[in-house]
Amino acid sequence: MSPNFHLWLIPLLPLLGAAINGLFGWRFSRQLVSAVALTFSGAAFALGLWVATQFPSLGTGLYRESSAVWIRAGDFQADFGFYLDQLSLIMLLIVAGVGFLIHIYSVGYMWEEGGFYRFFSYLNLFLFFMLTLILASNYLLMFVGWEGVGLASYLLIGFWFTRDQAASAGKKAFIVNRVGDFGFLIGLFLLIKHFGSLDFETLFASIRLHSPETQGAGLLTSIALLLMLGACGKSAQIPLYVWLPDAMEGPTPVSALIHAATMVTAGVYMIARSHVIYDRAPAAGMMVAILGTLTAFFAATMGMTQTDIKKVLAYSTISQLGYMFLACGVAAYTAGIFHLMTHAFFKGLLFLAAGAVMHATGGEQDMRNMGGLRTKIPWTFWSMTAATVAICGIPPFAGFFSKDEILWQAYASARGSWLYWLFGVITAGMTAFYMFRLWFLTFFGEYRGGRAEAHLPAQPGGRGSGHAGGDDPHRVPSPSHGQGGIHESPKVMLVPMVILAVLSVVGGWVSYHHTFENFLSPVFREGGTDSLVETRPTSTGVESPVEEGGKETLFMTISVGAAAIGIFLAWLLYLRRPAWPDRIAHRMWGLYQTVLHKYYVDELYAALFVKPLINGSTNLLWRGIDQNVIDAGADQSADLTRRLSDSLRHMQSGNLRSYAGWVALGAAAVIGYMVWIGIP
Numbered sequence: 001m002s003p004n005f006h007l008w009l010i011p012l013l014p015l016l017g018a019a020i021n022g023l024f025g026w027r028f029s030r031q032l033v034s035a036v037a038l039t040f041s042g043a044a045f046a047l048g049l050w051v052a053t054q055f056p057s058l059g060t061g062l063y064r065e066s067s068a069v070w071i072r073a074g075d076f077q078a079d080f081g082f083y084l085d086q087l088s089l090i091m092l093l094i095v096a097g098v099g100f101l102i103h104i105y106s107v108g109y110m111w112e113e114g115g116f117y118r119f120f121s122y123l124n125l126f127l128f129f130m131l132t133l134i135l136a137s138n139y140l141l142m143f144v145g146w147e148g149v150g151l152a153s154y155l156l157i158g159f160w161f162t163r164d165q166a167a168s169a170g171k172k173a174f175i176v177n178r179v180g181d182f183g184f185l186i187g188l189f190l191l192i193k194h195f196g197s198l199d200f201e202t203l204f205a206s207i208r209l210h211s212p213e214t215q216g217a218g219l220l221t222s223i224a225l226l227l228m229l230g231a232c233g234k235s236a237q238i239p240l241y242v243w244l245p246d247a248m249e250g251p252t253p254v255s256a257l258i259h260a261a262t263m264v265t266a267g268v269y270m271i272a273r274s275h276v277i278y279d280r281a282p283a284a285g286m287m288v289a290i291l292g293t294l295t296a297f298f299a300a301t302m303g304m305t306q307t308d309i310k311k312v313l314a315y316s317t318i319s320q321l322g323y324m325f326l327a328c329g330v331a332a333y334t335a336g337i338f339h340l341m342t343h344a345f346f347k348g349l350l351f352l353a354a355g356a357v358m359h360a361t362g363g364e365q366d367m368r369n370m371g372g373l374r375t376k377i378p379w380t381f382w383s384m385t386a387a388t389v390a391i392c393g394i395p396p397f398a399g400f401f402s403k404d405e406i407l408w409q410a411y412a413s414a415r416g417s418w419l420y421w422l423f424g425v426i427t428a429g430m431t432a433f434y435m436f437r438l439w440f441l442t443f444f445g446e447y448r449g450g451r452a453e454a455h456l457p458a459q460p461g462g463r464g465s466g467h468a469g470g471d472d473p474h475r476v477p478s479p480s481h482g483q484g485g486i487h488e489s490p491k492v493m494l495v496p497m498v499i500l501a502v503l504s505v506v507g508g509w510v511s512y513h514h515t516f517e518n519f520l521s522p523v524f525r526e527g528g529t530d531s532l533v534e535t536r537p538t539s540t541g542v543e544s545p546v547e548e549g550g551k552e553t554l555f556m557t558i559s560v561g562a563a564a565i566g567i568f569l570a571w572l573l574y575l576r577r578p579a580w581p582d583r584i585a586h587r588m589w590g591l592y593q594t595v596l597h598k599y600y601v602d603e604l605y606a607a608l609f610v611k612p613l614i615n616g617s618t619n620l621l622w623r624g625i626d627q628n629v630i631d632a633g634a635d636q637s638a639d640l641t642r643r644l645s646d647s648l649r650h651m652q653s654g655n656l657r658s659y660a661g662w663v664a665l666g667a668a669a670v671i672g673y674m675v676w677i678g679i680p
């Protein structure tokens with residue numbers, strides 16, 4: 001007998017926490033606010049763990065839970081139901097587990113901040129929507145969670161709403177995501193129109209009857225491209241990536257939760273969930289792979305010049321999401337989800353460790369004002385070291401297994417290409433360079449305090465365009481700390497970091513003997529490289545397992561070698577020869593400034609879209625319609641009414657004969673009208 005999982009309880013628990021703190025938290029002490037937030041988020045994770053222990057008892061590996069018919073319109077029906085399979089179970093454990101750790105970390109990080117109850121209410125609300133998104137049994141309920149995490153991220157990014165940068169960043173994230181969501185919605189409308197359902201099982205069963213669209217762009221290709229547009233918004237891919245770096249204006253725990261471990265992976269999860277569509281739309285899959293490859297490479301170049309520690313990690317996140325898109329684009333869905341999981345461990349840890357560094361230095365974010373911190377904050381140093389080595393793909397850390405699998409599939413799968421692999425390897429080298437650049441500048445050398453000119457090229461204003469202005473609006477300037485004022489974070493912040501550090505080291509070993517791949521194979525069984533052993537044909541036929549294994553080992557060695565070269569260059573430029581970066585930058589000043597200013601994409605978007613919209617709304621809507629039509633109409637109506645009333649008031653003379661004359665005139669008009677229309 002199958003167990004009853006009560007999946008609806010998992011998202012409901014953080015929703016209750018959000019409601020309690022949101023409605024009554026202003027009356028609570030900080031201890032009680034923390035207890036409420038941690039209790040409900042922890043309960044959701046505990047229930048998720050219990051579901052994981054009971055999952056093997058499901059013979060089919062699939063569990064549905066429908067509460068009621070939610071929407072019915074003609075032949076269309078959508079249930080308010082939840083859906084559990086191997087993919088949603090992995091996402092559940094990642095979101096609930098990492099989310100709970102970040103909740104714990106936030107207690108220490110946000111303890112002195114105003115709006116403490118409001119922050120945890122938003123955090124619980126985000127967890128509710130994200131859990132709804134991954135457990136939904138149909139696209140419509142998924143879209144509710146999809147929009148909900150957009151709303152919650154807007155609230156969290158703009159948490160310090162009195163700061164113009166934070167408020168603008170929240171609006172930018174919300175608006176840019178709406179562009180992608182428009183495409184997502186059109187795709188859902190097409191699914192309803194042509195298949196009559198948004199339920200995963202019903203819909204995918206109908207789509208499986210269609211043959212792959214290998215010639216031209218058909219219905220499924222159009223739907224897949226529209227869904228991809230929505231995924232590009234949530235997962236920050238070209239051209240909709242611009243919101244994520246600005247979102248670093250939010251508190252650091254927000255960056256860790258939303259922009260590393262959960263929300264930004266929603267697009268990757270949606271594409272993997274929609275694999276039945278993409279398996280039959282190879283052109284759309286190729287587009288996903290191309291966008292992922294370009295995004296990974298493009299964002300990595302920008303990460304190499306940033307000086308704000310959180311901005312470096314932001315561009316790193318965009319780049320790693322590009323790897324996940326590349327994997328899904330070549331139908332290596334398992335590899336993409338595997339990297340999603342390991343990325344949640346090491347990138348979540350990197351953001352938390354960056355927050356700990358800022359906590360130690362009074363809120364400093366500029367890496368040029370750091371240095372020599374490894375002996376002052378050793379727990380943070382070793383935790384961040386584990387995450388840095390993991391993201392660089394160095395064996396045997398977690399990132400090595402997942403990134404190596406993506407690079408191999410990018411070449412070896414039937415939909416792969418050596419160009420995907422080449423750009424992926426170059427990106428791996430750049431990733432190692434900018435991450436160890438961050439590591440050396442932050443923890444090695446002498447503490448530089450406020451000397452922003454050291455080790456990096458001078459820039460106008462002294463701090464560079466990468467500086468976000470500080471995470472904490474009430475931060476103490478770092479020079480006041482001095483060498484003796486730097487301090488390690490409290491245990492409530494360190495414990496989640498240590499747990500994520502352990503996962504960053506050992507988390508990749510779940511792929512040993514293809515354990516992870518075998519677990520997900522029932523989900524991706526049909527099509528793709530996860531279920532079919534597809535390799536690139538040779539002149540003598542298909543490669544043998546021995547040849548394939550030898551080539552995979554060679555490719556693995558090349559990718560690790562690229563990372564080693566990146567690490568060596570970072571060591572040479574920022575530890576051994578710290579004057580060289582300044583010389584190189586001045587010799588390549590034009591290129592350096594272009595990359596430093598993020599290829600002027602924000603300025604381009606402002607010129608093409610933002611300013612015309614603002615000017616149009618000012619000239620057309622405000623002056624043209626509001627002033628000349630609405631206001632003018634109201635003013636003219638009032639003026640006409642005044643004139644008419646002024647004329648009519650002269651009729652009130654107080655003379656009875658005058659009144660009698662007006663009555664007679666009116667009666668004559670009525671009689672004349674009746675005679676005219678023939679009334680007897």
